[in-house]
Amino acid sequence: MIRNAEMEVNVVAQLEPVAVAGNPAAETKLGRKRDHTRDPEILAAALAVLAETGFDGMTIDMVATRAKAGKATLYRRWPSKNELVIDAVACMKQGDLDPDRLPDTGTLRGDLVAMIKPRSIEDAEKKMQIMAGLMSMLSATPEMADAANNAIVKPRAAANRFLMQRAVDRGEISPTCDIDTLCLVTPSMAAYRTLIERKPVDRDFLITLIDGVLLPALGLRGDTDPARRGKVAPPAS
Amino acid sequence: MIRNAEMEVNVVAQLEPVAVAGNPAAETKLGRKRDHTRDPEILAAALAVLAETGFDGMTIDMVATRAKAGKATLYRRWPSKNELVIDAVACMKQGDLDPDRLPDTGTLRGDLVAMIKPRSIEDAEKKMQIMAGLMSMLSATPEMADAANNAIVKPRAAANRFLMQRAVDRGEISPTCDIDTLCLVTPSMAAYRTLIERKPVDRDFLITLIDGVLLPALGLRGDTDPARRGKVAPPAS
DNA sequence: TCTATACGATACTGTGGAGTTCCGGATCTT
DNA sequence: AAGATCCGGAACTCCACAGTATCGTATAGA
Structure with a gap:
């Protein structure tokens, strides 16, 4: 299921003979x-x-x-x-979340909504299953915890932070907002919903998070009109 | 470590001989x-x-x-x-979160802050460890998933929902707020912080959540934010 | 007191998986 | 071609743990 054939492989133990001088x-x-x-x-x-x-x-x-x-x-x-x-x-880092390829619709809500794609949801769901399988050993093996955090959650949080920071830079939201905390809201609650509640992380749920939690917490009014929900702003450029 | 000696025990298989008539x-x-x-x-x-x-x-x-x-x-x-x-x-349900014993300070922020007690934090941390240990089998054993959800997360979410609903009832926050989602913010992010980030869920973190996420999302001004930002619609009457 | 059962302790059995070793065949260097 | 190393496959050892059986002892009811 990994499409990136040139995925970088950092084999922990390379197992190659050390080039000892004189040998x-x-x-x-x-x-x-x-x-x-x-x-x-x-x-x-x-x-x-x-x-x-x-x-x-x-x-x-x-x-x-x-x-x-x-x-x-x-x-x-x-x-x-x-x-x-x-x-x-x-080695499971995936390039879906490069800052270069993130949406840029001109508004924070447009950007966040534009990140909801079937492909992205499916990918996140699989990562959550992997995370669940690792859970029990995270406390015993810190390297595992770091690997999981770096590969699964941090990239998504970084993408959210990037979008929020851009919104700060253009004056859409206040620079006093706690972006470092808020960029973790979506990953955390999606994980909870998948792993414990066992409900699907679908488009409606993510829109609810954006309009009911993220945007209000950032001082923006969420779009409470159901008729307009899910509409993606036209692409900028 | 369980102090409640009268903890109710619902043994799944009672193993007592069935009183068959005539036997x-x-x-x-x-x-x-x-x-x-x-x-x-x-x-x-x-x-x-x-x-x-x-x-x-x-x-x-x-x-x-x-x-x-x-x-x-x-x-x-x-x-x-x-x-x-x-x-x-x-059988691990614990009475720390009865609606009767929840704090009632008059303001939602006061109530939420009053719920931060060392005892409560310690208890939640242990429950998170248990949840982590169960994670891997939740998908294979639905009864386990239900037991874990009912015993560990639901009571805390219910407590948060109770406090928020009371704030709605007294007109402190708008009834259009998505309380059902917001009452899960704290448990979800605390779980993420404990299990994946491996950082302590201390008082500072919880205060950050309350003032940086929950209260703003509910249309209340967090304590640490001096600037009055975008205003949320006043409670509908 | 006598009998049936629960108790803690210990030994035992069966199974499943981590890690190892060996094999015949393939592929590289010289 | 020859030797060294890789390959997939399969058999193998070793060990930990779920679950069972058996011991001598303790405690309940008749």
Whole structure:
């Protein structure tokens, strides 16, 4: 499900022999080279299994089977299940939220509404499933918590912060607003709705958040007219 | 750590012989009776282990040891680990959030601030740990999801809703406010902060939420914001 | 007192998964 | 071509834990 074939892979343990001075055997590697183009496929398989079964329900065999790889291959590249999962989560950054590609409609509400796309919702939902599968080990493995936070929540919060900051810069909202807190409202409440309430994070819910929480808290009047709800402002440019 | 010794215990499988008409053996039970006063201790031990290790890391032996009970005793009362945990979660309702005992200071801000007590924070933190430990199985076991939602989040949201509704009733805030959404802001963001960000949910954070998110969204001016920004429509009469 | 049962403690069984090892075949370097 | 290393696949070891069985002891009712 990961489309970005050139996804950057930061394998935690590279497992390559250290080039020790005076050790000629370490300088040139003979034999077949490791096919690193398969790393992303394996990590994607790990993410898929993780989302479906959670960390504890996931087995290395499941990942290997789904990636059409051998279990030994996985252990040649990652020293343990833990490190494989940490790597998989860390490598799932997705470019949907680059500041360059964010909407720019001229109003904060237009920008926020324009970010609601079926693709974006679906993507967020899958990330939430992964987060749920990781939850139990976050307290025991801080590296996992950091990886999850950096890959799943921070990018979305950063996008919201960017849009809000731009609204501040053009004078739409007051610079005294607590943007750092408010940009976390949507991710937090979407997570709660998905993981605990088990209700869908659909367009209506997100519009409710924007008009009932975010904009009022920023000193703007939410659009309370149901007839106008969901209308996206015409693209700027 | 559960002080309420009279905690109600809804054992899922009571395991008592059904009094079948015509079966004399089922009517009178001989021998030593089961000591049901120990049920709460066992469930409390299960909750403690659950919070510390998560569901998958928790073993029946850990619970038995902490409860100073034998493993067989646990299996005499609950048919499986799953049912024990469901029962433990369902029985953890705590009376700190009765509508009768909620603060009544005359203003919504006063009420919300008055709910910030060290005891309350500590209690919420432990519940969050339990929730994290359950996360991975919520999707697989709906009964668990319901038990967790009912015992952990719903009571707090209900308390917030009660305070906000009272503010509506006395005309402090507009009845058009989306109270059902706003009463979930604090629990959601506290959960995010605890479980993913791994920062403490302290008094400062909660005050920030109240003054930077909740009150502005309800059309009230937060305490820390000196500038009077966009005004929300006055209460409809 | 006698009997049936609960109790804590401990040993035991069965299963499932992490991690390892080996195999035949493929692919790279020299 | 030859040797080294990778590959997928499968068998293997090791261990932790759910659940069961059995012990001697304690306590309830008859």
